[in-house]
Amino acid sequence: MASVLPVSAPNGARRYQLFINGKFLDSQSGKTFESVSPHDRSVVAIVAEGDKADIDAAVSAARAAYEGPWGSMPAGERAKILLRMADLIDARAMELGQLDTIDMGAPVMLSNGMAMLAAETFRYWAGMATKIHGLTMPALRPGEYLGYTLREPVGVVGGITPWNGPLIMAAWKTAPALACGNAVVLKPAEHTPMTALELARIAAEAGLPEGILNVVPGYGPTAGAALATHPGVDKIAFTGEYVTGRLIVQMSTSNLKTVTLELGGKSPHIIFDDVDLETAVANALFGLYMNTGQICSAGTRILVQDTLYDRFVARFVERSQEIKVGDPLDFATRMGPLVSEEQLRKVQRYVEIGKHEGARLACGGGQPKDPALANGFYHQPTVFTEVDNRMQIAQEEIFGPVASVIRFRDEDEAVRIGNDVIYGLAAGVQTKDLKRAHRLAKRLQAGTVWINTWHMIEPNSPFGGYKLSGYGRENGVAMVEHLTRLKQVWVDLNDFTMDLFAS
Ligand code: NAI
Ligand code: MG
Numbered sequence: 001m002a003s004v005l006p007v008s009a010p011n012g013a014r015r016y017q018l019f020i021n022g023k024f025l026d027s028q029s030g031k032t033f034e035s036v037s038p039h040d041r042s043v044v045a046i047v048a049e050g051d052k053a054d055i056d057a058a059v060s061a062a063r064a065a066y067e068g069p070w071g072s073m074p075a076g077e078r079a080k081i082l083l084r085m086a087d088l089i090d091a092r093a094m095e096l097g098q099l100d101t102i103d104m105g106a107p108v109m110l111s112n113g114m115a116m117l118a119a120e121t122f123r124y125w126a127g128m129a130t131k132i133h134g135l136t137m138p139a140l141r142p143g144e145y146l147g148y149t150l151r152e153p154v155g156v157v158g159g160i161t162p163w164n165g166p167l168i169m170a171a172w173k174t175a176p177a178l179a180c181g182n183a184v185v186l187k188p189a190e191h192t193p194m195t196a197l198e199l200a201r202i203a204a205e206a207g208l209p210e211g212i213l214n215v216v217p218g219y220g221p222t223a224g225a226a227l228a229t230h231p232g233v234d235k236i237a238f239t240g241e242y243v244t245g246r247l248i249v250q251m252s253t254s255n256l257k258t259v260t261l262e263l264g265g266k267s268p269h270i271i272f273d274d275v276d277l278e279t280a281v282a283n284a285l286f287g288l289y290m291n292t293g294q295i296c297s298a299g300t301r302i303l304v305q306d307t308l309y310d311r312f313v314a315r316f317v318e319r320s321q322e323i324k325v326g327d328p329l330d331f332a333t334r335m336g337p338l339v340s341e342e343q344l345r346k347v348q349r350y351v352e353i354g355k356h357e358g359a360r361l362a363c364g365g366g367q368p369k370d371p372a373l374a375n376g377f378y379h380q381p382t383v384f385t386e387v388d389n390r391m392q393i394a395q396e397e398i399f400g401p402v403a404s405v406i407r408f409r410d411e412d413e414a415v416r417i418g419n420d421v422i423y424g425l426a427a428g429v430q431t432k433d434l435k436r437a438h439r440l441a442k443r444l445q446a447g448t449v450w451i452n453t454w455h456m457i458e459p460n461s462p463f464g465g466y467k468l469s470g471y472g473r474e475n476g477v478a479m480v481e482h483l484t485r486l487k488q489v490w491v492d493l494n495d496f497t498m499d500l501f502a503s
Pocket of ligand 1: 219225239242343397398
C-alpha cells in the first residue's frame with residue numbers, strides 16, 4: 001500500500017495517488033498535476049488529479065464507512081487511533097516538515113515545528129473523543145418526564161485547505177472531525193498535496209478504518225467545488241481567501257450543509273511608546289515575516305505611536321534588512337520563498353500599488369540580489385512607512401513579507417484605525433500598561449488578541465474570525481459544536497401520555 005511509487009521522474013520527483021476507501025488510486029480521469037519547488041521551480045511531485053468523479057467515490061466511501069462499524073466504535077478506541085496517529089506524526093516530524101518545505105518554501109525550522117504541532121493537535125483531540133456528551137435537563141414536571149440530549153456526529157465532513165501550512169491545516173481539518181466520530185474527505189491545496197497524502201498513510205498505519213479518511217488532491221473549481229456542492233457532505237470546514245469562502249457558502253446551499261470559514265486578515269499590531277524598543281521590534285518582525293508573511297493572522301498593519309514612530313521605523317527597517325533569506329532546507333534560513341509565481345506577482349503588484357499610493361518604501365521592494373535565489377519565488381523583506389490606513393496596501397491581504405507602518409496619536413485613534421478594515425482575524429497590542437492592554441483586548445474586533453506576543457495558537461485555544469475573516473472556530477472545545485449536532489430525547493416516566501382526544 002505504498003503511496004510513493006518507484007521514483008521515475010528525471011529529477012527524482014515523488015509520485016502520489018488519491019487515497020479513497022483505504023487505497024491509493026489513480027484518478028478516474030487518469031490526469032495528474034505537478035507540484036513545483038518554490039526554491040528552484042523543479043518538479044517535486046507528480047500527483048493524481050482528482051475531480052468530481054473521484055470526490056463522488058470518496059464521499060460514497062466516507063458515507064458507507066461512517067454508517068459501518070465506525071459509528072459503534074467506543075470513543076476510547078477512536079482515541080487510541082488518534083493517539084497512534086500523533087505518535088506516528090512525531091516519529092516522522094523531520095521528514096514531514098521537509099516535505100512541506102520542498103512543497104511550499106517555509107523554512108524547515110518552521111515546518112518541523114508545525115509537524116510537531118500537528119501531532120499535538122491529534123493528541124489533544126484524542127483526549128476530547130471521550131468527553132463528548134449530551135446533557136440531562138429537568139422537565140417542568142420532573143417526575144413525569146425525562147429530557148436529555150445526545151450529541152451526535154454530523155456525518156461526512158469535507159475539509160478544504162490552503163497551501164500556507166499544509167500538514168497543520170490537514171490536522172486541523174481531520175483530527176477534530178474524527179474525534180467527534182465523523183468521516184472525512186480532505187481536499188488539500190493544489191500547490192501542496194504531499195503531506196495530506198502522507199497523513200492518509202499514517203491513518204492507515206494507525207488502524208483508522210477504511211473510508212473514514214479520504215484524501216483527494218485536485219483544483220479548487222473542480223475537486224473543491226464538487227465537495228462543497230455534494231449533497232452527501234454534511235459539513236465543510238474551509239480555510240482560504242474570503243472570496244472563495246463566499247463561493248463555498250453559496251455552494252453549500254444545495255443541501256444546507258453547515259460551513260465554518262477561516263478567511264485571512266489584515267491584522268493590526270498596535271505598539272505604544274512605553275515598550276522596550278528591541279522587544280517591540282522583535283515581536284513585530286515575528287508577527288509579520290514568519291512563513292514569508294503567508295499566514296492569515298500575520299501582523300501586517302503595524303500601528304506605532306507617533307512619539308515612538310521614527311525610532312521604531314529605523315530599527316525595524318535595519319532588522320528587516322538583516323533577515324537571512326535563502327534556501328528553506330537550510331536550518332539557518334529564516335525566510336524562504338513565496339509559494340508560487342502567482343503569489344510572487346501578487347506581492348510585486350502590491351509593492352507598485354504602495355509606491356503609487358504615496359507610501360514611503362523604506363526597504364526591500366524587489367527580489368533578493370543573491371544569484372543562487374534568482375530562479376525561485378523569493379522576495380525581500382519590504383517595509384512601507386507613512387502609510388495611510390485607507391491605502392490599498394493597508395486594507396487588502398497581500399500575503400507576503402510586506403509591512404505597512406502606520407502612525408497613531410492615542411488609544412482611541414489606535415482602536416479606530418485598528419478596527420477600520422473588512423477583516424477581524426487577529427490583533428495585537430504591545431504596552432507595559434496593564435489596564436490599557438485589557439481595555440484594548442475588549443475594544444479590538446478580532447477573533448484573537450495577542451498582548452505583548454504574536455502567533456500564539458494552540459490546540460486548546462479557539463481560532464477564527466470576526467467580520468470577513470469568517471465564522472466558526474477551529475481548535476478548542478468550541479469546535480465540538482461545529483462537528484456534532486444535538487438530538488433532544490423525551491421519555492414519559494409514568495405511562496402518562498396525555499389522552500387529549502379521548503371522547
Ligand atoms: P483559495 O481560497 O482560492 O484556495 C484555498 C483552497 O480553496 C484550496 O484548496 C483551493 O483549491 C480551494 N478552492 C479554490 N477555489 C475553489 C472553489 N471554487 N470551490 C472550492 N474550493 C476552492 O486561495 P489561493 O487562490 O490559494 O490564494 C489566494 C489568496 O488567498 C492568497 O494570496 C491569500 O491572500 C489568500 N489566502 C489566505 C489563506 C488563509 O490562511 N486565510 C490561505 C491561502 C490563501
Ligand atoms: Mg484561488
